[in-house]
Amino acid sequence: MNTHEASYYAATANIQTDYPSLTGEAETDICIIGGGFTGVSAALHLAEAGFKVSLVEANKIGWGASGRNGGQICQGHNMGHEDMIKQVGKDTADLLWQSSVDSVALVKELVKRYNIDCDLTAGVLHVASKRRHGDEIKESVEYKRNTLGYSAVDYLTADEVAKKLGTDRYFGGEFYREGAHIHPLNFVLGMAQSAIAHGATLYENSTVISYKTGEKPEVFTEKGKIRCRYLLFACNGYLGKLNGAAAKKIMPINNFIIATEPLSDEQANRINAERVAVADSKFVVNYFRLSADQRLLWGGGENYSQHFPKDIASFVKKHMIEIYPELASHKIDYAWGGTLAITLNRMPHIARQEQNIFVAxxxxxxxxxxxxxxxxxxxxxxxxxxxxxxxxxxLPIKDFPGGTLLRWPGLVAGMLYYSMLDRLP
Ligand SMILES: Cc1cc2nc3c(=O)[nH]c(=O)nc-3n(C[C@H](O)[C@H](O)[C@H](O)COP(=O)(O)OP(=O)(O)OC[C@H]3O[C@@H](n4cnc5c(N)ncnc54)[C@H](O)[C@@H]3O)c2cc1C
Incomplete structure (x- = not known):
C-alpha cells in the first residue's frame, strides 16, 4: 500500500484515510481520476449537488502535490491581465482575473462551511528579490487597484518589508490582505471527509490503467471497472501517459520544501510577527511561512528530472540561509518534494476533451x-x-513542442537558463 511521502504535513495529518480499493464493476454518474484538490473538490461539489460520484486515486487521498505544497493561496494568475487582454479580449481577461479572486474565496468558504481544521491564516506577501522587480511590483499594485478595482493589495517599501520579515534583502513587496495559507494535506483530507459525508465514493490504491471513451466512458484498474456518464482527469503532474492529448499540454516539474525545528517565540516574531506567507520574485521562486507550531517551512529549488535530489534538505536549506543566516544551525526536521505540472503559458489547462470527458x-x-x-x-x-x-x-494552451517525448531537452535548457538569471543581481 502506498503511503504519504514523509513530510511535515504527513506527520501532522488530522486523519489517516483507509478508503477501499476498487474491485469489480461499478456504475456512477461521474468518475474522477485523481484524489488531489482538483478531484476531491469536484467530488465534493458534485456529491453536494446530489450526483452519484466515484473518485479513483492511485495512492492515498492527497498523496500528490496537494498534500505536499507550500499551502499559499493568492489572487492573480501567472499571466498578467494586460497580456490576457491581448490574447482573449477584455471580457474574458476580466473573467479570468475574477476567477482567481473567487478561487481564494472558495477555499476559505469550504474551510468555513465544512469546519476543516487546516490552520487557515491570512496574508500573502510577494517580495522583490531584485531592485527592478520592486518597480514592477509597484506598477502591478497600481494596476490592480486602479484598473482592476482590486483594493485588498498594498505596495510595501523595502523598509516596510524589512520590518515585517526581519531581513533587508528585499526591494519592496505587494501585500495581499485577502491572500492566505493553509495546511494543504489537512484541507484536502477535510474536503474528502465532507465529500464522503455527502455520499461520494472514494477509492484509494487504485491506479487507473486505461479508459474507453463513448456515451458511457469506462475506466479500468487492475481489479475493477467503473462505467460513468462524465469523466474527469485530475492527475496533474502524475498523469504520465494515461491521457496522451492531456499529457502534451503539461510538463511535470519537481519542487521541494524543508521544515525547520520549531522556532522560539522571539525568533518567530522577529522574522514574521504577522505569520504571513511569503513568495519572492525569482524565476525559481522561494516561498516560506511559519507553520502552526512555528517551524519555518521553506520552499525553494526545483528540478526537471525523474528523480529528486538525494539530499533535499541541503538542496533547499542554502536558499533559506541566504535570507536568514541565523538559522544555519537550526535542525531540519523534514525535507520532501512533490511534482506539479506547468503549461507553456503558465495558465491552467481546464478543458473539455469530448462532450463528456474533461481535464483540469x-x-x-x-x-x-x-x-x-x-x-x-x-x-x-x-x-x-x-x-x-x-x-x-x-485562452488556448498549446502543446509542448515535441510532445511528451521531446518536450524535455529544450524546455529544461530554458528553465535552467532562467534559473541561472536568478543568481545575477
Ligand atoms: C512542493 C510544491 C509546492 C507547491 N506550492 C504551492 C503553493 O504554495 N501554492 C499553490 O497554489 N500551489 C502550489 N503547488 C502546486 C499545487 O500543489 C498543485 O497545483 C495542486 O496540488 C494540484 O492539485 P491536483 O489535484 O490537480 O493534483 P495532485 O494533488 O498532484 O493530485 C493528482 C493525483 O492523481 C493521482 N493519479 C495520477 N495518475 C493516476 C491514475 N492513473 N489513477 C489514479 N490516480 C492517479 C495521483 O496519485 C495524485 O494523488 C506546489 C506544488 C509542489 C509540488
Whole structure:
C-alpha cells in the first residue's frame, strides 16, 4: 500500500484515510481520476449537488502535490491581465482575473462551511528579490487597484518589508490582505471527509490503467471497472501517459520544501510577527511561512528530472540561509518534494476533451486555490453551466513542442537558463 511521502504535513495529518480499493464493476454518474484538490473538490461539489460520484486515486487521498505544497493561496494568475487582454479580449481577461479572486474565496468558504481544521491564516506577501522587480511590483499594485478595482493589495517599501520579515534583502513587496495559507494535506483530507459525508465514493490504491471513451466512458484498474456518464482527469503532474492529448499540454516539474525545528517565540516574531506567507520574485521562486507550531517551512529549488535530489534538505536549506543566516544551525526536521505540472503559458489547462470527458491540470504553481476552483467549475459544467470552463478554454494552451517525448531537452535548457538569471543581481 502506498503511503504519504514523509513530510511535515504527513506527520501532522488530522486523519489517516483507509478508503477501499476498487474491485469489480461499478456504475456512477461521474468518475474522477485523481484524489488531489482538483478531484476531491469536484467530488465534493458534485456529491453536494446530489450526483452519484466515484473518485479513483492511485495512492492515498492527497498523496500528490496537494498534500505536499507550500499551502499559499493568492489572487492573480501567472499571466498578467494586460497580456490576457491581448490574447482573449477584455471580457474574458476580466473573467479570468475574477476567477482567481473567487478561487481564494472558495477555499476559505469550504474551510468555513465544512469546519476543516487546516490552520487557515491570512496574508500573502510577494517580495522583490531584485531592485527592478520592486518597480514592477509597484506598477502591478497600481494596476490592480486602479484598473482592476482590486483594493485588498498594498505596495510595501523595502523598509516596510524589512520590518515585517526581519531581513533587508528585499526591494519592496505587494501585500495581499485577502491572500492566505493553509495546511494543504489537512484541507484536502477535510474536503474528502465532507465529500464522503455527502455520499461520494472514494477509492484509494487504485491506479487507473486505461479508459474507453463513448456515451458511457469506462475506466479500468487492475481489479475493477467503473462505467460513468462524465469523466474527469485530475492527475496533474502524475498523469504520465494515461491521457496522451492531456499529457502534451503539461510538463511535470519537481519542487521541494524543508521544515525547520520549531522556532522560539522571539525568533518567530522577529522574522514574521504577522505569520504571513511569503513568495519572492525569482524565476525559481522561494516561498516560506511559519507553520502552526512555528517551524519555518521553506520552499525553494526545483528540478526537471525523474528523480529528486538525494539530499533535499541541503538542496533547499542554502536558499533559506541566504535570507536568514541565523538559522544555519537550526535542525531540519523534514525535507520532501512533490511534482506539479506547468503549461507553456503558465495558465491552467481546464478543458473539455469530448462532450463528456474533461481535464483540469497545469496550474503552474497556483493550484491550491485554482485546482479547488477547477473542481467546482467542472461540477457546474456537469450541471449544464459551462461559463467557468469556457473562460479558461478561450485562452488556448498549446502543446509542448515535441510532445511528451521531446518536450524535455529544450524546455529544461530554458528553465535552467532562467534559473541561472536568478543568481545575477
Ligand atoms: C512542493 C510544491 C509546492 C507547491 N506550492 C504551492 C503553493 O504554495 N501554492 C499553490 O497554489 N500551489 C502550489 N503547488 C502546486 C499545487 O500543489 C498543485 O497545483 C495542486 O496540488 C494540484 O492539485 P491536483 O489535484 O490537480 O493534483 P495532485 O494533488 O498532484 O493530485 C493528482 C493525483 O492523481 C493521482 N493519479 C495520477 N495518475 C493516476 C491514475 N492513473 N489513477 C489514479 N490516480 C492517479 C495521483 O496519485 C495524485 O494523488 C506546489 C506544488 C509542489 C509540488
Amino acid at each position: 491540470q497545469g496550474y503552474s504553481g497556483h493550484g491550491v486555490a485554482l485546482a479547488t476552483y477547477a473542481g467546482a467549475i467542472f461540477a457546474k459544467a456537469v450541471q449544464g453551466s459551462l461559463e467557468g470552463i469556457d473562460a479558461f478554454e478561450r
